[in-house]
Amino acid sequence: MIIKSIKLTNFRNHSTYKLTCEDETSLILGSNGWGKTSVLEAIYILTRGKSFRATDSEILNHNADYYRIELEYTSGEITTATYDGKTKNFIILDKKTKRLPKKYKYPIILFLPSDLNLISHSPGRRREYFDRIFSEFDDSYSTSLSKYQKALKQRNELLKTDSLTKDTLFSWNLMLAKYGTNLTKLRSEFINEINSNLTNVYRSIAENTDEINIVYQTEAPESEQKYLSRLEDCFERDHYLGHTTFGIHRDDYLFEFNHSLADGSASRGETRSIILALKFIEADLVYQKLHQKPIILLDDVFSELDETRRRHLVKNFKDNQVIITSVDMI
Numbered sequence: 380m381i382i383k384s385i386k387l388t389n390f391r392n393h394s395t396y397k398l399t400c401e402d403e404t405s406l407i408l409g410s411n412g413w414g415k416t417s418v419l420e421a422i423y424i425l426t427r428g429k430s431f432r433a434t435d436s437e438i439l440n441h442n443a444d445y446y447r448i449e450l451e452y453t454s455g456e457i458t459t460a461t462y463d464g465k466t467k468n469f470i471i472l473d474k475k476t477k478r479l480p481k482k483y484k485y486p487i488i489l490f491l492p493s494d495l496n497l498i499s500h501s502p503g504r505r506r507e508y509f510d511r512i513f514s515e516f517d518d519s520y521s522t523s524l525s526k527y528q529k530a531l532k533q534r535n536e537l538l539k540t541d542s543l544t545k546d547t548l549f550s551w552n553l554m555l556a557k558y559g560t561n562l563t564k565l566r567s568e569f570i571n572e573i574n575s576n577l578t579n580v581y582r583s584i585a586e587n588t589d590e591i592n593i594v595y596q597t598e599a600p601e602s603e604q605k606y607l608s609r610l611e612d613c614f615e616r617d618h619y620l621g622h623t624t625f626g627i628h629r630d631d632y633l634f635e636f637n638h639s640l641a642d643g644s645a646s647r648g649e650t651r652s653i654i655l656a657l658k659f660i661e662a663d664l665v666y667q668k669l670h671q672k673p674i675i676l677l678d679d680v681f682s683e684l685d686e687t688r689r690r691h692l693v694k695n696f697k698d699n700q701v702i703i704t705s706v707d708m709i
């Protein structure tokens with residue numbers, strides 16, 4: 380699918396704005412605070428179902444009581460979303476739905492300036508990053524994840540109450556074990572798929588013989604039963620601390636550069652090449668899995684890259700629709 384245009388009303392600082400896109404590459408130029416990332420955010424909501432950075436109440440223009448965004452594809456299909464301060468609705472062919480139906484989702488590869496610091500970010504930021512990517516690969520991943528997160532929240536709330544018995548947690552433990560084992564299996568599978576190409580793609584960008592590998596770090600056992608017993612064993616400690624100390628919400632992804640931790644050993648330029656390679660692989664895997672060419676949203680990353688890496692970026696995504704934001708003409 381190719382985006383033809385995106386229209387924004389009362390969306391962040393835009394009272395009304397329309398971008399007409401090129402089939403290949405579109406450029407949104409504007410100074411800091413002009414509202415460039417917001418345009419990409421609107422595209423992301425209409426293709427993925429929710430923002431990558433905020434809630435709808437934060438997005439709604441401070442002086443307005445509703446926002447409306449409308450995405451038109453070159454095929455003529457139109458996806459609209461509205462938010463009135465309380466409820467968000469997607470509107471497709473005059474039908475309203477609370478969530479963007481799977482059929483109307485479209486894969487996106489989003490490249491934010493903060494992604495360039497992925498290797499040195501906190502484990503939580505890295506988990507968020509890979510959760511977003513894996514949700515692109517597989518819808519069942521995001522369903523399991525949201526069920527896991529809901530169960531975790533409920534369990535943590537119960538753990539904060541004084542008169543709590545082990546049995547009260549049982550049904551939540553069951554859910555965490557079920558979705559936790561499913562997620563750890565998918566995480567490990569997807570990281571293996573990324574790793575199988577990472578070094579090669581990296582070498583094609585960096586033109587050297589370095590080796591890159593991502594290590595998926597988890598305490599989670601493969602069996603659901605073992606996962607459940609681990610949760611039960613943690614009861615005393617969890618109750619004392621008031622939160623769940625075991626599970627896939629504590630996983631991490633460590634980047635290795637020539638078999639040592641990349642954070643600390645890879646240079647700034649090498650780190651940029653690693654992230655670039657990761658993005659290329661994400662786009663390839665999305666295409667392999669979904670048979671759809673993802674739309675590429677590049678938010679202000681050109682200014683962060685040197686000439687060679689920019690060229691690789693352009694060349695790699697020459698068959699995708701690309702929407703770029705920048706402060707300077709590029």
Ligand SMILES: Nc1ncnc2c1ncn2[C@@H]1O[C@H](COP(=O)(O)OP(=O)(O)O)[C@@H](O)[C@H]1O
Nearest residue numbers: 391392411412413414415416417438439440441
């Ligand atoms: N809900 C809102 N209502 C009005 N303005 C907002 C809202 N949220 C953010 N802004 C403002 O919108 C501007 C555009 O943000 P952003 O899209 O991140 O700009 P850019 O990417 O061009 O730097 C910022 O100045 C921000 O303060």
Ligand SMILES: [Mg+2]
Nearest residue numbers: 415416678679
């Ligand atoms: Mg921005």
